[in-house]
Amino acid sequence: MFAELGLHGAGMAQIAERAGVAVGTLYNRFKDREALLDALLAQRREDLLEKLDASLVEHEGAGFSKQLEECFVTLFEHLELHGRFLRLVWASEHGTENKRTQMSRALFERFDVLLKRGQKDKVIRRDPEHVFTTFLMSAARGVVLRDQYGLSALAPRAAAHGVVEFFLKGAGRSA
Amino acid sequence: MFAELGLHGAGMAQIAERAGVAVGTLYNRFKDREALLDALLAQRREDLLEKLDASLVEHEGAGFSKQLEECFVTLFEHLELHGRFLRLVWASEHGTENKRTQMSRALFERFDVLLKRGQKDKVIRRDPEHVFTTFLMSAARGVVLRDQYGLSALAPRAAAHGVVEFFLKGAGRSA
Amino acid sequence: MFAELGLHGAGMAQIAERAGVAVGTLYNRFKDREALLDALLAQRREDLLEKLDASLVEHEGAGFSKQLEECFVTLFEHLELHGRFLRLVWASEHGTENKRTQMSRALFERFDVLLKRGQKDKVIRRDPEHVFTTFLMSAARGVVLRDQYGLSALAPRAAAHGVVEFFLKGAGRSA
Amino acid sequence: MFAELGLHGAGMAQIAERAGVAVGTLYNRFKDREALLDALLAQRREDLLEKLDASLVEHEGAGFSKQLEECFVTLFEHLELHGRFLRLVWASEHGTENKRTQMSRALFERFDVLLKRGQKDKVIRRDPEHVFTTFLMSAARGVVLRDQYGLSALAPRAAAHGVVEFFLKGAGRSA
């Protein structure tokens, strides 16, 4: 529903109807609209982070590239299901100190940790300005926005492979 | 003001006050709130595209890398001024068929043309799925979002150089 | 209130205050201002038509004149209560295809049926152009408008009697 | 224009455009919207009253019936041209003390004088309650409203004749 109407477009009445309860009931559970949205966002955030962390742990033994690719597979699979919603979340991320930034920050942290490992393994270069981390973030976002540029969606595995390959080798021919 | 309140958060009263006119005056110039926002967005879009196209033309003779870097310098300089506003524009780009997608599409086109040149010059690989184009888009977005991840802003020239280098060589050590 | 301010002059705020509820409550019951007015008009229309039809049925056995007079008594009694409002309704009946014409049309129909009976009973002449029906309508309206010409109101029974007498015999002396 | 949009529906901008002047010019001529409408109404009123009075004078020598009929012919001819506008005027006549009542009052006076003559000539009965006058008023209005009841318009002469005949003889058969 949020995907269709926007985070702002969905009114309490519609949320209640969709949830199968009365409006008042929502206010018994959440202080106000803001709190409800925060809870919903937190829920979704946990969903993704749990999956992500599970994947990271599962492939800890594998090489950096493998771990990175699996991480993206997990991410893209999640986006296939919740991409429209996440786009809204990201869309609402204006204002630096916004509470809604938490999802991005959490994701950023995972990538940062992952990249540190890659650097320790001497698979990737140093990145003092976090350009690489920033790229991985944007790559995730980019997938959600492909249709905005008129491109067709990519299968999670293929997309993940492409991102990692590009990430490691760049677009240059000599590579 | 929009940067602080969001494209949606700013009311006509605030817009009018900020513009130094009365509410009614806004309606003498624009049919309604929607039209006003469209006009504002179109204005900003034209601003950027003009600068961008000028840069592209100016460095047409230079090599692909140079042209790409200059393009990003122009872009990042623009973002230094209007980054907070652009974040809103991009944030408002949910809903695939949204009129507000035009900015991204226009940018995408420029990158696509530029990349075609790079391929013709055999500087970069083929990119059937437009992964590279998507990356350049993401790189632009990434810069705008750096402070969201708690990172400090980068100087346009340095950022552009970093992006192009990463774009061509990737993050891998062997490069 | 409507009688004082006109159907158009009364704002939602005033309507709400008069109704003893908040503005929002009105919108819980009616889609918009238009719907509210329509409902109000329909209500009043039904009120009158019910009374009128009851009277018509009750005096079906009596002669035409009697039935006509009783019909007008009912009408004038109603107008004593709701005359000022009805004036508004009728006043708002510009624009031929207006929904608000329904009251007049309904009244017209009753008169028309009644007159047909009078013609069948050979009490009144034929009236191919519906001049008589139009007169009865005008008589009803005339009563509502008496104070506009600076005349005092008439008692329902007396007025009805006068109207019927005039209707049957005209103003001429020879009658 | 007023006929189409209603006395209330036409804004100063539209009035100005129709008049071929700028809005400001209207305010150089009239204190405000109300004054402009009053002036317009007064103009129309004078138009009609002049014609009416001319007709009354012209047929002063003729019999009462003739004079009455000619009076209605004049009236109906005027209504053929300005009926839609007059309907608006009458529609705006709510509130007893309204300035806009003047037209009706002026008309009422003419009818009243005319009827006094008929009574002096012993052509019509006494009418202490002004039922006859009220009828003549309503008859005029009725013609404008015929289409509201779904009836076709009548030619001025025929309509006038019908009204006068009915007025004198009533609807009864014995007459």
Add this chain to the structure above:
DNA sequence: GATGAATGAGGCTTCATTCAT
């Protein structure tokens, strides 16, 4: 604890009126 009608602040828009040019 659930309900949903009532509430009213706040948002968008219109339009009569003003006034500098």
Add this chain to the structure above:
DNA sequence: AATGAATGAAGCCTCATTCAT
């Protein structure tokens, strides 16, 4: 004297929030 852009009060409507049942 004419102009018409600027003005802002006032109107309609929405919707987050409350609270009696």
